[in-house]
Amino acid sequence: MATNLEIDENLLQEALSLCEHSTADRLIEAALREYIQRRKQLxxxxxxxxxxxxxxYDYKQQRQTR
Known part of the structure; x- marks a missing residue:
């Protein structure tokens, strides 16, 4: 899906310098995955x-019955 985004160029360059991703598209996708994972954890x-x-309740006994 093609989407036009206006992202601060300095912010994007800093993020690219800190990660292993070679393109902005991959960086943004990874960032969205991390964001989603963090929100689920919260x-x-x-x-x-x-x-x-x-x-x-005896959790040790419960583990043994499996």
Whole structure:
């Protein structure tokens, strides 16, 4: 999909100098993948502490039954 973007040239050049990607297209695609991955991680972190386990839950026994 062809898309025209106006990206700060200095920002783009700095990013290219810090990565292994040879083209701006690959750099932007990698950046979007990292962005998506990070946002998904943040959503998982929001769930921290929201799951209640029973008092007698034995995770070691659960692992052995698999």
């Amino acid at each position: 959503k998982v972190l929001e769930l921290f502490g929201m799951i209640d386990y029973e008092e007698d």
